[in-house]
Amino acid sequence: MKTISASVLILLFSSLAMADVHADYHKIINGELPISTQQVDEIYSKFIQHYKSENSGFNPVEHYITKGIDRKATFANKLQQIIKHNSDGTNTYKKGLNAFSDMTDEEFFDYYNIKAEQNCSATNRKSFGNSNANIPTEWDWRTFGVVSPVKNQGKCGSCWTFSTVGCVESHYLLKYGAFRNLSEQQLVDCAGDYDNHGCSGGLPSHAFEYIKDNGGLALETTYPYKAANGQCSIQKGQQSVGIRGGAVNISLNEDDLKQAIYLHGPVSVAFRVIDGFRDYKSGVYAVEGCANGPNDVNHAVLAVGFGTDENKVDYWIIKNSWGAAWGDQGFFKMKRGVNMCGIQNCNSYPQDVFDAQQAASFLKLQ
Numbered sequence: 474m475k476t477i478s479a480s481v482l483i484l485l486f487s488s489l490a491m492a493d494v495h496a497d498y499h500k501i502i503n504g505e506l507p508i509s510t511q512q513v514d515e516i517y518s519k520f521i522q523h524y525k526s527e528n529s530g531f532n533p534v535e536h537y538i539t540k541g542i543d544r545k546a547t548f549a550n551k552l553q554q555i556i557k558h559n560s561d562g563t564n565t566y567k568k569g570l571n572a573f574s575d576m577t578d579e580e581f582f583d584y585y586n587i588k589a590e591q592n593c594s595a596t597n598r599k600s601f602g603n604s605n606a607n608i609p610t611e612w613d614w615r616t617f618g619v620v621s622p623v624k625n626q627g628k629c630g631s632c633w634t635f636s637t638v639g640c641v642e643s644h645y646l647l648k649y650g651a652f653r654n655l656s657e658q659q660l661v662d663c664a665g666d667y668d669n670h671g672c673s674g675g676l677p678s679h680a681f682e683y684i685k686d687n688g689g690l691a692l693e694t695t696y697p698y699k700a701a702n703g704q705c706s707i708q709k710g711q712q713s714v715g716i717r718g719g720a721v722n723i724s725l726n727e728d729d730l731k732q733a734i735y736l737h738g739p740v741s742v743a744f745r746v747i748d749g750f751r752d753y754k755s756g757v758y759a760v761e762g763c764a765n766g767p768n769d770v771n772h773a774v775l776a777v778g779f780g781t782d783e784n785k786v787d788y789w790i791i792k793n794s795w796g797a798a799w800g801d802q803g804f805f806k807m808k809r810g811v812n813m814c815g816i817q818n819c820n821s822y823p824q825d826v827f828d829a830q831q832a833a834s835f836l837k838l839q
């Protein structure tokens with residue numbers, strides 16, 4: 474453990490955002506390890522202050538799903554795992570503390586309802602030709618201002634609605650240059666006929682079809698997010714953004730995904746979350762032994778770019794829906810070109826988006 478570097482600790486503590494921490498833990502930064510029980514205690518109390526206090530913006534009551542768990546011991550164990558991971562120079566990504574660091578893996582999977590695998594049965598998959606000649610090696614839609622702010626799905630398996638809505642918001646920004654904060658709850662409540670299951674999972678490709686057939690998505694303010702299943706209450710005329718042509722499903726090929734992102738905008742993707750992913754902090758996520766078949770994916774997210782890091786590792790840039798305090802400001806990078814955790818299996822985007830409000834008022838005029 475003598476090899477632990479300053480950057481590892483800065484990374485650990487940066488998520489705690491406490492200015493005095495670097496001074497407090499200079500002994501650790503200097504390599505006097507293993508970390509003492511007292512230091513674990515100190516870090517734990519910083520963690521509680523930052524993530525579990527009333528004004529933290531996080532909801533500890535919601536997080537503590539299982540009763541009788543020793544939170545401090547769970548946290549201490551997590552902290553050791555993180556230090557061990559970050560001390561291993563062969564890892565391509567860093568881990569860090571976050572709001573979930575005192576939860577067991579089981580609780581975490583329960584919280585976001587990640588247990589249910591999705592059967593990614595998209596039809597009519599599109600290829601974009603096999604020439605990468607005109608595609609740049611790096612692309613990040615965030616730098617063009619067309620990626621809407623990171624949201625938090627909360628205690629509900631509604632990742633698929635955030636992936637879908639994030640994708641529609643981006644495509645709307647691309648086409649009209651305006652941000653419309655659109656409703657995930659409408660999909661949770663209303664898209665069940667398209668083989669979606671509210672807080673128990675669903676697929677973006679199915680959600681795009683629902684949006685196409687049902688006049689569009691309402692604004693978040695019209696149909697606010699509840700992180701729970703509810704009765705569909707959308708009314709005619711409330712839709713703000715519609716879709717024409719439904720879901721374009723991308724072939725089982727990461728080169729096609731790259732071309733789709735560059736040529737058409739952010740793409741809804743899915744992959745398999747396994748233990749340890751929740752601790753991601755920065756770098757390029759890559760693990761051994763992550764199942765990657767079409768029936769193994771359990772989490773939908775939004776791919777917003779791609780690139781290659783300084784060690785020549787190709788990656789995707791992906792927007793998650795676990796809040797902006799998770800990971801790298803709510804985003805993560807994942808290894809590209811090896812179907813990491815099934816990332817090639819379930820990729821789609823809306824063929825075209827339109828302003829449903831304007832379309833409705835135009836129809837009234839006629």
Ligand SMILES: *[C@@H]1O[C@H](CO)[C@@H](O)[C@H](O)[C@H]1NC(C)=O
Pocket residue numbers: 592593594768
């Ligand atoms: C997945 O869906 C397809 C098409 O609906 C179906 O043929 C297949 O049996 C399903 N697979 C699983 C594992 O549910």
Ligand SMILES: *[C@@H]1O[C@H](CO)[C@@H](O)[C@H](O)[C@H]1NC(C)=O
Pocket residue numbers: 594595596597598676678679682719720721722
């Ligand atoms: C994409 O796949 C979905 C099923 O996931 C299907 O409903 C839709 O029709 C497909 N899109 C096209 C253009 O075929």
Ligand SMILES: *[C@@H]1O[C@H](CO)[C@@H](O)[C@H](O)[C@H]1NC(C)=O
Pocket residue numbers: 622624625654693698
């Ligand atoms: C968009 O809606 C979400 C609800 O999921 C809310 O938390 C967020 O503040 C809204 N963002 C903006 C920029 O209005």
